[in-house]
Amino acid sequence: MKISIYREKLKDKINNKKAKIAVIGLGYVGLPLAVEFAKKGFFVFGIDIDKKKIKALSRGNSYIQDIKRTALSELLSNKLISFSCDYRNIVKSDIIIICVPTPLRKTREPDISYVVEATRKIKDNVKKGQLVILESTTYPGTTEEILLVLFSERGLKVGQDFFLAFSPERVDPGNRVFNTSNITKVVGGVSKNCAYLSKLIYSKIIPQVILVSSSKVAEMTKLLENTFRAVNIALINEIALMCDKLKINIWEVIEAAKTKPFGFMPFYPGPGLGGHCLPVDPLYLSWKSRRHGFEPRLIELASQINSHMPNHVVNKVVELINSKAKHSILEANILIVGVTYKRDICDIRESPSIDIIRMLLEKQANVSYYDPYVSQLPIGKKSLHSIKLTKKNIFGFDCVVIVTDHAKIDYSFILKNSKLIFDTRNVFKKFNNSKVFRL
Ligand SMILES: NC(=O)c1ccc[n+]([C@@H]2O[C@H](COP(=O)([O-])OP(=O)(O)OC[C@H]3O[C@@H](n4cnc5c(N)ncnc54)[C@H](O)[C@@H]3O)[C@@H](O)[C@H]2O)c1
Structure with missing residues (x-):
């Protein structure tokens, strides 16, 4: 040197x-x-x-x-x-x-x-x-x-x-x-x-x-790490969509697969990717790769699957409201629990909750949200405010949708006081209750 x-x-x-x-x-x-x-x-x-x-x-x-x-x-x-x-x-x-x-x-x-x-x-x-x-x-x-x-x-x-x-x-x-x-x-x-x-x-x-x-190897290392996560999350999201059709509980399948001591790493399905990294970084890699004449197929497919998840959540909520609450989505009262892109932080960048709320509002549902970390949420030109989680408030909703699984939320209180729940994070895994439906 x-x-x-x-x-x-x-x-x-x-x-x-x-x-x-x-x-x-x-x-x-x-x-x-x-x-x-x-x-x-x-x-x-x-x-x-x-x-x-x-x-x-x-x-x-x-x-x-x-x-x-x-x-x-x-x-x-x-x-x-x-x-x-x-x-x-x-x-x-x-x-x-x-x-x-x-x-x-x-x-x-x-x-x-x-x-x-x-x-x-x-x-x-x-x-x-x-x-x-x-x-x-x-x-x-x-x-x-x-x-x-x-x-x-x-x-x-x-x-x-x-x-x-x-x-x-x-x-x-x-x-x-x-x-x-x-x-x-x-x-x-x-x-x-x-x-x-x-x-x-x-x-x-x-x-x-x-x-x-080299600096190039260091740059690529970060993109490999985040692409690895994005692709594996897409895989488990796709398996979750399959399990939904086959009427198999994906969460139970993951718990069982996890017992294998080698060759398997658990990833979990969810309402969609969020934040500044996972939805964005793999696309930096595919862009660069394309400029060098290589078309990366897996990254694009993963991005499509992950970005479809908020639609899937909305479709499931509409289905549940129709079949269980015997109500149309039009003017149904829906509570979104958790609006940050992941648990225990206050970051709402690229959060799937925003897409979910926007789509439900477009279907003319009445949407409110609760998040202990976010007091106000901009949705297009509108701004929503986090409600208080009281017994009366919760009972007034036709469906409660768990989107972010913050640790400090009292889920048993929600379970006790709600009529219908769609749980995208399996927070109710310990409760076998007929009003809870999972992703
Ligand atoms: N947030 C994460 O978890 C995370 C994790 C790993 C890597 N990264 C990467 O790190 C980078 C930063 O991410 P972040 O989450 O901290 O972003 P951020 O948006 O939280 O912060 C970026 C800051 O840079 C400031 N800024 C913008 N242009 C500037 C300029 N010309 N001069 C000085 N300040 C300027 C902004 O005002 C902002 O405060 C991104 O490339 C991101 O992909 C983020």
């Missing part, structure tokens, strides 16, 4: 905790990462374009459940972290980590504009000796094809004058066991020096850091 004086300087700064870190994009990924570095004694500049977020964070108000207000306030008062919209802080930083969104365009193609925008702004302030790491999930090649090309325009030589790497974020918001500090990190550098420094900095906050041979 060719030694660079900048590499040696940054190495010393990291080892002495003198390296200053800028985290760009303070969302579900960036904020926990910024806090983790600050907790370990590194000074962190948190940078975001959202002024409201910056104002709240600067007052110690965290909008992410996994980050406690007390922890944030302590870091602010110890002057280990600061929040601003000011990209000029890049000049004062040694390491810059990019955690901006990577959504899809309306055409379902990758929208890499946030990464490009952040990189351009960093480029305007970049200087020799800095390490830049991209963490946003993206298609293989982004780090070299976009970031490296832009930084090279400044005449900087990668691996010598500055350092560049990709390291996928694997955070799972709401997970009580695994968080930023204990999830193994994968790192791929654009050169050996880039990889070396990136591994060194992450090792200061995470016990296990795995080096791969």
Whole structure:
């Protein structure tokens, strides 16, 4: 490995905790990462374009459940972290980590504009000796094809004058066991020096850091992980649809299959994929693959099956209302329980509940919802508000639909007071009750 004086300087700064870190994009990924570095004694500049977020964070108000207000306030008062919209802080930083969104365009193609925008702004302030790491999930090649090309325009030589790497974020918001500090990190550098420094900095906050041979391999690793989940969820969703036709309880089948000690991993059916990752990331991969002349069939099929699930839920609810409540869906009163895309978090991005509610409203049902984490829910131009779960309220609904299985909901209270339930998460697995119907 060719030694660079900048590499040696940054190495010393990291080892002495003198390296200053800028985290760009303070969302579900960036904020926990910024806090983790600050907790370990590194000074962190948190940078975001959202002024409201910056104002709240600067007052110690965290909008992410996994980050406690007390922890944030302590870091602010110890002057280990600061929040601003000011990209000029890049000049004062040694390491810059990019955690901006990577959504899809309306055409379902990758929208890499946030990464490009952040990189351009960093480029305007970049200087020799800095390490830049991209963490946003993206298609293989982004780090070299976009970031490296832009930084090279400044005449900087990668691996010598500055350092560049990709390291996928694997955070799972709401997970009580695994968080930023204990999830193994994968790192791929654009050169050996880039990889070396990136591994060194992450090792200061995470016990296990795995080096791969290139940024492309690291980018692909993340897409494999999420595509694996999306495809397996699609498989179990399809099996659930089959079981519905065959009148077999899919949940019981999974429990039985799970007893095999090898060669099987349980996935569970549900009302549809949600969040910023699983519905989006595999499509980054298929887009890139197509550009290289390979048509990925499984990813597209999985995406179709998963995105059909909200329709299936609505069809089942209509069927139940007709056959059990002896009511038409028109003006039927329906309660949706849980509107976030997964349990125990407040994130509603791409949540299947939104599609389910929208479709039920289109069928002219009266729809209300209850979610302990979401007080208000925008549906098109309308806004719904979470109702209170009282005995009288619950009994007033023709059907209760469980869409998100938050742990703190009292399901036996719901069961006791409702007339009819459609359970998409098997929360009532312990209750063999004639008013409960499962996905
Ligand atoms: N949320 C997850 O569970 C998760 C897990 C693993 C990976 N990821 C990936 O990490 C990336 C970030 O996801 P997230 O969930 O944290 O997104 P997020 O929307 O919660 O946060 C992104 C933040 O970036 C800010 N931002 C946008 N453009 C900016 C710019 N030019 N400069 C500075 N700030 C900017 C936004 O204001 C926002 O606060 C995505 O690529 C995502 O796919 C997310």
